[in-house]
Amino acid sequence: MKLKLRFSWDTSILIILAVVWVAASLTTDNFLSSINVSQIFSNTSEITIMAFGVIFLIILGEIDLSVASILALGSSMLGWSYAHGAPIWLAILICIAVGTLCGFINGWLVTKVGLGSLAVTIGTLALYRGIANGILGTNTINEFPEFWTGFGFDTIGTSFIPQSLPIIILFGIGFGLLLHNTPFGRRTLAIGQSPEAARFAGVNVIKHKIIVFTFTGFMSGVAGVIYTFRFSTAQADNGIGLELLVISACLLGGVSIFGGIGTMWGVIAGVLLAGSVESWLTLREINAQWRTIVTGILLLISVAAPVLINKAKAAKVRAGNKS
Amino acid sequence: MAQKGDLLLQMKGVQKRFGGAIALRGTDLSIRAGEIHALLGENGAGKSTMLKILAGVHVNDGGTISLGDKPFTTGSPQASIEQGIAVIYQEPSLFLDLTLAENVFIGRQPMKGVAIDWAQAQNEAARLFAELGVPLDPKRQARGLSIADQQVVEIAKALSMNANIILMDEPTAALSASEVERLMTVMKSLKAANKAVIFVSHRLDEVFAISDYITVMRDGATVSENPVGGTDLQKVIKEMVGRELTELFPKTENKIGDVALEIKDLTNPAYFRNISFTVRHGEIVALAGLVGSGRSEVARAIFGIDKYTTGSVKVNGKDLAKGSPVAAMAEKIALVPEDRRQQGLFMIAGVDRNISMESFDRIKGKIFLNFKKERALTETWREKLSIKYAAPSNPVESLSGGNQQKTVLAKWLATDPDILIVDEPTRGIDVGTKAEVHKLINAAAGEGKAVLMISSELPEVLGMADRIIVMREGHQVAELSRKEATQEKVIAAATTGSKGA
Numbered sequence: 001m002k003l004k005l006r007f008s009w010d011t012s013i014l015i016i017l018a019v020v021w022v023a024a025s026l027t028t029d030n031f032l033s034s035i036n037v038s039q040i041f042s043n044t045s046e047i048t049i050m051a052f053g054v055i056f057l058i059i060l061g062e063i064d065l066s067v068a069s070i071l072a073l074g075s076s077m078l079g080w081s082y083a084h085g086a087p088i089w090l091a092i093l094i095c096i097a098v099g100t101l102c103g104f105i106n107g108w109l110v111t112k113v114g115l116g117s118l119a120v121t122i123g124t125l126a127l128y129r130g131i132a133n134g135i136l137g138t139n140t141i142n143e144f145p146e147f148w149t150g151f152g153f154d155t156i157g158t159s160f161i162p163q164s165l166p167i168i169i170l171f172g173i174g175f176g177l178l179l180h181n182t183p184f185g186r187r188t189l190a191i192g193q194s195p196e197a198a199r200f201a202g203v204n205v206i207k208h209k210i211i212v213f214t215f216t217g218f219m220s221g222v223a224g225v226i227y228t229f230r231f232s233t234a235q236a237d238n239g240i241g242l243e244l245l246v247i248s249a250c251l252l253g254g255v256s257i258f259g260g261i262g263t264m265w266g267v268i269a270g271v272l273l274a275g276s277v278e279s280w281l282t283l284r285e286i287n288a289q290w291r292t293i294v295t296g297i298l299l300l301i302s303v304a305a306p307v308l309i310n311k312a313k314a315a316k317v318r319a320g321n322k323s
Numbered sequence: 324m325a326q327k328g329d330l331l332l333q334m335k336g337v338q339k340r341f342g343g344a345i346a347l348r349g350t351d352l353s354i355r356a357g358e359i360h361a362l363l364g365e366n367g368a369g370k371s372t373m374l375k376i377l378a379g380v381h382v383n384d385g386g387t388i389s390l391g392d393k394p395f396t397t398g399s400p401q402a403s404i405e406q407g408i409a410v411i412y413q414e415p416s417l418f419l420d421l422t423l424a425e426n427v428f429i430g431r432q433p434m435k436g437v438a439i440d441w442a443q444a445q446n447e448a449a450r451l452f453a454e455l456g457v458p459l460d461p462k463r464q465a466r467g468l469s470i471a472d473q474q475v476v477e478i479a480k481a482l483s484m485n486a487n488i489i490l491m492d493e494p495t496a497a498l499s500a501s502e503v504e505r506l507m508t509v510m511k512s513l514k515a516a517n518k519a520v521i522f523v524s525h526r527l528d529e530v531f532a533i534s535d536y537i538t539v540m541r542d543g544a545t546v547s548e549n550p551v552g553g554t555d556l557q558k559v560i561k562e563m564v565g566r567e568l569t570e571l572f573p574k575t576e577n578k579i580g581d582v583a584l585e586i587k588d589l590t591n592p593a594y595f596r597n598i599s600f601t602v603r604h605g606e607i608v609a610l611a612g613l614v615g616s617g618r619s620e621v622a623r624a625i626f627g628i629d630k631y632t633t634g635s636v637k638v639n640g641k642d643l644a645k646g647s648p649v650a651a652m653a654e655k656i657a658l659v660p661e662d663r664r665q666q667g668l669f670m671i672a673g674v675d676r677n678i679s680m681e682s683f684d685r686i687k688g689k690i691f692l693n694f695k696k697e698r699a700l701t702e703t704w705r706e707k708l709s710i711k712y713a714a715p716s717n718p719v720e721s722l723s724g725g726n727q728q729k730t731v732l733a734k735w736l737a738t739d740p741d742i743l744i745v746d747e748p749t750r751g752i753d754v755g756t757k758a759e760v761h762k763l764i765n766a767a768a769g770e771g772k773a774v775l776m777i778s779s780e781l782p783e784v785l786g787m788a789d790r791i792i793v794m795r796e797g798h799q800v801a802e803l804s805r806k807e808a809t810q811e812k813v814i815a816a817a818t819t820g821s822k823g824a
């Protein structure tokens with residue numbers, strides 16, 4: 001028997017995650033304390049929720065840079081409608097509905113008007129946040145019912161599990177199954193691997209893309225709700241810059257920037273890695289600029305690593321697998 | 324300069340493994356100057372792997388390779404070119420916007436001082452084309468050149484780099500009969516210039532028509548090497564597949580039923596005009612014609628990949644929506660496309676995922692895919708078409724060309740269509756499996772399915788079809804019944820538009 005190390009990016013990220021945890025708990029006092037672990041989960045709630053949609057888009061060979069702006073627009077609408085007398089449940093629905101609509105608009109512009117998703121969502125990144133500014137201006141709304149503001153911040157009973165975690169797990173299982181165990185997921189991967197072959201296989205590529213853009217918007221709306229209540233704040237600059245974290249979590253998790261490849265558990269590991277590194281740096285009292293730099297470096301590594309690994313593999317095949 | 328008969332290349336006991344899969348387990352090959360050497364074998368026998376080692380794409384794990392009295396330096400395509408080895412791939416990769424002369428000399432333009440000497444490049448290219456017996460205009464653009472002529476440009480390029488061993492992996496697979504003739508002329512010119520040609524083909528009639536030597540491979544090892552006079556078709560087939568092959572086109576008489584597919588005045592001005600024909604249940608209709616005559620475009624229009632401007636497509640009497648493969652599949656139409664790499668397969672996805680792609684209903688519970696059923700479906704088709712792969716989850720890009728083609732056939736046959744459109748269904752498939760594919764297509768017709776077949780292989784067309792429709796430059800020029808069709812008549816109609824004698 002020969003021991004074979006199958007070195008792929010999805011598996012190596014688990015190793016990296018373990019290394020980060022060990023290093024972090026050795027260099028800080030309370031990294032693995034229940035409070036801190038709880039913090040990591042709750043701090044990454046919105047990123048995770050949005051990543052569940054964005055992973056499908058990147059696999060399709062598309063991208064959505066506007067997710068954080070959708071979050072902000074949804075959040076502003078939530079605050080505005082609540083402040084104008086809407087019942088809280090209606091305000092929540094409005095937030096999610098606005099998110100869904102924004103996602104649909106992205107999808108429609110990309111597929112029907114035929115603009116690239118990078119260009120479209122750079123545009124809507126500015127547009128959606130601009131509308132949020134128009135609605136709330138510099139106002140912030142932070143009077144929400146107590147029941148809801150605990151959500152995403154409080155833990156379940158006496159445990160250290162944040163209340164948002166079960167929702168995230170449910171979504172994770174749902175979208176994981178959708179990606180890996182349904183025809184819809186297979187078609188998503190197929191379109192990313194070869195849009196032409198997908199058409200020959202009878203996939204309605206345009207409709208498929210619109211659906212994925214739309215539910216990415218939906219998830220950004222959900223993230224908007226959680227964000228609003230976690231910070232008890234509805235304002236126009238909520239979640240600024242989160243789109244980069246979402247995308248880097250996906251790429252860290254082994255989703256190919258060229259489309260066609262990606263796993264749900266890889267992305268979950270990617271989010272946890274990003275969240276853990278952030279938390280570690282915070283505990284070490286490293287200042288915010290440095291944290292941004294680290295995020296940038298992680299993003300670069302996640303784009304470069306799969307390419308480098310493939311090159312190494314190709315070189316190995318060429319050299320003839322003399323093992 | 325090599326003399327005729329000099330030993331140019333000798334490969335001994337060459338081995339190659341890909342992970343756990345053994346592609347070559349000790350292959351020998353000897354090539355002499357002024358010789359056309361055919362390399363034959365079943366799909367997956369290791370022919371392309373041999374050529375890729377010589378081309379510097381792969382490095383062998385074992386064995387020795389020598390060029391004349393020097394050892395062969397492996398490792399990179401550049402090194403192979405420098406040692407006088409050139410590869411002509413099945414799909415040439417010319418720069419379509421450049422002229423032919425520019426394509427021949429790209430990166431190595433003759434210089435006059437600091438300027439490129441285009442006059443000399445053009446003269447030189449013209450001389451090479453003339454030497455090859457195909458006087459193309461070196462000043463024209465590559466765009467619009469037929470695949471056969473593009474191959475000629477690639478060969479001229481190889482000659483300009485002083486190649487003396489020219490490798491061709493299934494160069495004729497995408498060519499029609501007259502183009503094959505032309506390529507053969509070129510191969511003979513190469514031979515006359517004391518070059519060596521190694522070529523792979525599954526069209527055995529061609530092999531016997533042109534080659535001097537035949538090497539047969541089986542399961543990664545050399546079975547035999549003979550001068551062409553020292554062997555014959557039956558013997559070669561037996562060495563390839565390990566058994567005798569009785570009948571290549573096992574035509575069965577099927578009950579012909581109602582009209583399944585009715586095409587009327589179908590026009591897309593860019594490709595075809597006023598195409599009208601019907602295909603009945605139980606019938607096999609062939610679309611014959613030269614490559615580029617618009618046959619594939621008609622098939623694509625029927626299946627909804629492209630739109631057409633006027634005309635109609637009816638399925639069992641009902642109009643079929645334009646431009647929608649989804650609608651076509653709902654009417655149980657299947658299209659096995661001509662280009663397996665671009666259109667037929669997801670190259671990085673597993674064999675199993677490719678085969679199940681159009682048949683989710685068969686492997687699905689209420690919502691979720693059942694991976695066990697997917698494996699079973701894959702296994703069924705592996706057996707039916709003897710697809711060769713190490714594991715069902717291996718990406719199809721690791722399969723040999725012929726086995727990729729079988730995978731495309733498998734995925735569409737698995738949908739159990741009522742109307743089966745196949746575009747070059749046996750391209751790159753070995754003789755043994757070809758007979759199996761023909762049996763499957765016949766059996767499909769026997770079950771009452773309507774079959775529309777596009778093929779550039781005349782024996783296949785004549786052997787399989789109940790009716791033959793011939794296209795030429797986008798027009799429907801002849802319709803021949805099985806009884807009246809002969810090779811001459813089809814060729815005459817395809818090339819001159821006349822119904823022939």
Ligand SMILES: Nc1ncnc2c1ncn2[C@@H]1O[C@H](COP(=O)(O)OP(=O)(O)OP(=O)(O)O)[C@@H](O)[C@H]1O
Binds near residue numbers: 346370726
């Ligand atoms: N890159 C690769 N990775 C893994 N296996 C490979 C790779 N290339 C070839 N193989 C395997 O090596 C074997 C020989 O393949 P090869 O392409 O040489 O066959 P071939 O004789 O050219 O067949 P065909 O007539 O179908 O073109 C096959 O079993 C194939 O699956």
Ligand SMILES: [Mg+2]
Binds near residue numbers: 371492725
């Ligand atoms: Mg091959």
